[in-house]
Amino acid sequence: MALADQSARERIRTDLDTTLVVEAAAGTGKTTELVGRMVAVLMAGRGRLDGMVAVTFTDTAAGELKLRLRTHIEQARRDDAGCTPEARRLLTDALPQLEEARIGTIHSFCADLLRERPVEAGVDPLFEVAPDDVARMLLDRAYDRWFEAVLANPGPGVRRILRRRTGEDGPRGLLRAALHALAERRDFPTPWRRAPGFDRDGAIDGLVAEMAALAEWASRGNPEDYFTQSLAELARFVDDVARAESVRPRDHDGLEADLVRFVRDWHAAWVGFRSAPNGFPKAELREKRDALKVRLDRFVADAGADLAPELRDELWPVVEAYDELKKRAGCLDFLDLLLLARNLVRGKAAVRRELQRRFTHLFVDEFQDTDP
Numbered sequence: 001m002a003l004a005d006q007s008a009r010e011r012i013r014t015d016l017d018t019t020l021v022v023e024a025a026a027g028t029g030k031t032t033e034l035v036g037r038m039v040a041v042l043m044a045g046r047g048r049l050d051g052m053v054a055v056t057f058t059d060t061a062a063g064e065l066k067l068r069l070r071t072h073i074e075q076a077r078r079d080d081a082g083c084t085p086e087a088r089r090l091l092t093d094a095l096p097q098l099e100e101a102r103i104g105t106i107h108s109f110c111a112d113l114l115r116e117r118p119v120e121a122g123v124d125p126l127f128e129v130a131p132d133d134v135a136r137m138l139l140d141r142a143y144d145r146w147f148e149a150v151l152a153n154p155g156p157g158v159r160r161i162l163r164r165r166t167g168e169d170g171p172r173g174l175l176r177a178a179l180h181a182l183a184e185r186r187d188f189p190t191p192w193r194r195a196p197g198f199d200r201d202g203a204i205d206g207l208v209a210e211m212a213a214l215a216e217w218a219s220r221g222n223p224e225d226y227f228t229q230s231l232a233e234l235a236r237f238v239d240d241v242a243r244a245e246s247v248r249p250r251d252h253d254g255l256e257a258d259l260v261r262f263v264r265d266w267h268a269a270w271v272g273f274r275s276a277p278n279g280f281p282k283a284e285l286r287e288k289r290d291a292l293k294v295r296l297d298r299f300v301a302d303a304g305a306d307l308a309p310e311l312r313d314e315l316w317p318v319v320e321a322y323d324e325l326k327k328r329a330g331c332l333d334f335l336d337l338l339l340l341a342r343n344l345v346r347g348k349a350a351v352r353r354e355l356q357r358r359f360t361h362l363f364v365d366e367f368q369d370t371d372p
Contacts, residue, residue, distance in 0.1 A: 009033055013040045021367070031065065031365050038363060039072045042094050043087035047360045049097040055106050056365040062104045065365060070098055102359075107334050110341035113355070114332075120351055121344045123332065130331040136180075138329065142321035143179050147172060150314075157310030163257035178308075179315050186319055187339050192312040195305040201252045203299050207259065210295070212238045214288055221280050230267045230289065237262050256303055263296045 012033045024030050041047045056062050076083055077091045111129060118125040150158055162171045215235035221228030345352050
């Protein structure tokens, strides 16, 4: 009985001049068909193994792919009915190339390109690839040096973070987490662009006023009711703000940090089922509280987007110091491999032409998991 997708499977092994993208559920045989297509290219004389690149997600998967390719080649050679003498010769010629075949992860392929062209890529010809723990250690070393120095004169973004007392490691941990996010996405600027039209100070003033109006009802409800208790939390926050502002002007950096912490801890979902005193519009107040919670959540998100570009600029020297530490250690991290290989191919026309000539076929397994 033929498979429902038999025609698609046949096309994979016969339509060798078309770039194909295969989408199917796990366990349906995508890798088997990829290997079959590689063998079909070899048998048809459309390409040699040393002109193919096969990329998969992990080193283990790459080793398994190489073993499967060897098995398929051996099986095809023994198929007297389906293998012509010329195809058998081509497969026999391919076997000695298997150990040197470009079958690996995208990172290993990029590392090979850089080692072949170190001058054009601007890398140490003897560079090592830093394991994740080593790369993290170097980044943290650069961060620790920067953090001790920046405390003497913090920029506006760092000042805003220093006011936050959240997380296990406080502001230091928040800044470290932001640095790691920046280092991991240092080629992708979009998340670090300021959201247009956000007036942080105006948003804070509006929220505090809205919180104060709702908090006035806390003393009029049933103190044993959970809903009233959630209003009491609002009232305590508003009272703290009023006390602070009785002795100094409004501190928007501090209020931003306080609002972020309040949103995290506030029991805004508490409903409460005890009866309300006469004149206490519980249903109406619940609607107002729920609307306030939405606006507070929106503020936290907008404030984060507003803060990110400042942090990016102030943390960027740490990324540069990290690059310098890697250079001294003669190593590159995994993202370096991708970025430098991309820059090499994009910026050096002669290198690009040579690679296009040498590599005639590219096969990507587990495409959804491969770094774009």
